[in-house]
Amino acid sequence: MKTVFMGTPEFSANVLRDLCAAGYTPAAVVTTPDKPAGRGYETKPSAVKRFAVSQGLPVYQPDKLSDTEFLKILKNTEPDIIIVVAYGKLLPETVLTLPKFGCINAHASILPKYRGAAPMQRAIMNCETETGVTVMQMEKGLDTGDIIHVLKTPISDTDTLETVHDKLAILSGQALIDVLGMLEKGTAVFTAQDPELATYADKIRKEDEIIDFSEDSKKISAKIRALTPFPYAYSTFCGKKIKVTRAETIDSLVSAKPGTVLAVAKDYIEIACGNGALKVYEVFPESKRKMPVRDFINGSKISVGDLFGI
RNA sequence: CGCGGGGUAGAGCAGCUCGGUUAGCUCGUCGGGCUCAUAACCCGGAGGUCAGGAGGUUCAAAUCCCCUCCCCGCAA
Numbered sequence: 001m002k003t004v005f006m007g008t009p010e011f012s013a014n015v016l017r018d019l020c021a022a023g024y025t026p027a028a029v030v031t032t033p034d035k036p037a038g039r040g041y042e043t044k045p046s047a048v049k050r051f052a053v054s055q056g057l058p059v060y061q062p063d064k065l066s067d068t069e070f071l072k073i074l075k076n077t078e079p080d081i082i083i084v085v086a087y088g089k090l091l092p093e094t095v096l097t098l099p100k101f102g103c104i105n106a107h108a109s110i111l112p113k114y115r116g117a118a119p120m121q122r123a124i125m126n127c128e129t130e131t132g133v134t135v136m137q138m139e140k141g142l143d144t145g146d147i148i149h150v151l152k153t154p155i156s157d158t159d160t161l162e163t164v165h166d167k168l169a170i171l172s173g174q175a176l177i178d179v180l181g182m183l184e185k186g187t188a189v190f191t192a193q194d195p196e197l198a199t200y201a202d203k204i205r206k207e208d209e210i211i212d213f214s215e216d217s218k219k220i221s222a223k224i225r226a227l228t229p230f231p232y233a234y235s236t237f238c239g240k241k242i243k244v245t246r247a248e249t250i251d252s253l254v255s256a257k258p259g260t261v262l263a264v265a266k267d268y269i270e271i272a273c274g275n276g277a278l279k280v281y282e283v284f285p286e287s288k289r290k291m292p293v294r295d296f297i298n299g300s301k302i303s304v305g306d307l308f309g310i
Numbered sequence: 311c312g313c314g315g316g317g318u319a320g321a322g323c324a325g326c327u328c329g330g331u332u333a334g335c336u337c338g339u340c341g342g343g344c345u346c347a348u349a350a351c352c353c354g355g356a357g358g359u360c361a362g363g364a365g366g367u368u369c370a371a372a373u374c375c376c377c378u379c380c381c382c383g384c385a386a
Contacts, residue, residue: 011386023369035386036386110367150330184374192333209317241384243383266337266349284383285316286315286382286383287315287316287382287383288315288316288322288382289382289385291321291322292321292322294321294322294337295321295323295337296322296323297320297322297336297337298322298323298335298336298337298338299321299322299323299324299335299337300322300323301323301324301335301336
């Protein structure tokens with residue numbers, strides 16, 4: 001089976017690595033162009049590009065997939081199938097229909113739920129207890145193709161975006177390897193998605209990152225975990241942003257105004273929420289480094305009664 | 311030349327605006343005490359060329375001016 005791999009971030013790179021290890025080394029790798037990013041606008045190659053280059057695989061970075069030069073190259077590569085994992089752009093019809101088996105995509109949710117840009121974050125944020133990866137046959141719509149294979153995994157209340165991301169990257173590799181085997185043997189079964197059950201996972205916006213202490217502590221915890229280790233959920237303290245990078249919930253009856261500091265202990269501070277409280281262990285103050293709350297306490301003279309969120 | 315914050319003992323910070331006694335605070339660490347005991351409390355100690363520049367200004371610079379290096383946030 002001759003394959004072409006398309007992907008961009010770390011997630012894709014992990015999957016690509018697993019595919020290569022399983023003997024499905026692609027004939028070509030396609031990723032988005034290097035863009036200026038980060039402080040000082042330095043251009044950095046994508047994680048997929050870095051891996052592909054390290055393996056000596058040919059890499060293509062077309063601005064547009066409909067570019068005729070690129071299409072010619074793609075056609076000459078003669079892939080049997082194109083594997084797409086978090087590439088970052090929609091594929092035009094010409095590409096979708098080019099390979100014999102078309103294009104397949106591994107999506108980080110149990111479709112038809114959480115179609116779209118941020119399935120892992122949204123699933124954690126919504127306190128889902130289960131997630132997974134779906135491999136589907138791609139078609140024009142966004143994440144609407146027929147389902148070929150699904151692998152599931154539970155989400156615990158200590159999982160973060162980081163842990164779920166890593167788990168699903170592994171599952172994606174497995175699922176794709178399974179599917180490639182099925183296609184080779186002709187045993188693959190295609191099941192249409194039920195559009196009635198579809199939900200969308202919008203990308204994370206600025207306001208999604210703000211902690212609202214009037215919410216239930218469990219929701220706040222879920223938000224924090226959904227955005228760890230990037231970009232992190234934040235609140236404000238003394239007029240400055242402060243990200244909360246590690247916390248857990250406490251079930252207790254709290255009557256204090258949400259955001260109030262209820263306790264300052266040695267290694268944590270307790271903050272009142274709309275329902276219950278949040279025990280914060282690690283923070284990331286604006287312009288500073290990520291630090292244990294203990295350090296923050298030492299330097300900030302925070303005390304019981306102070307307010308977060310203002 | 312995208313915008314902004316910052317580099318002061320092992321850690322987190324204050325001091326800098328309006329230069330001037332032994333550079334302070336919280337914690338850690340070491341020693342001692344109290345205690346049945348302790349991560350609690352009390353007493354005491356060590357530890358800083360204040361990022362770097364045989365720079366500038368000055369009687370005097372962590373504090374003002376100039377240059378370099380490094381770290382971080384935002385935005386992408």
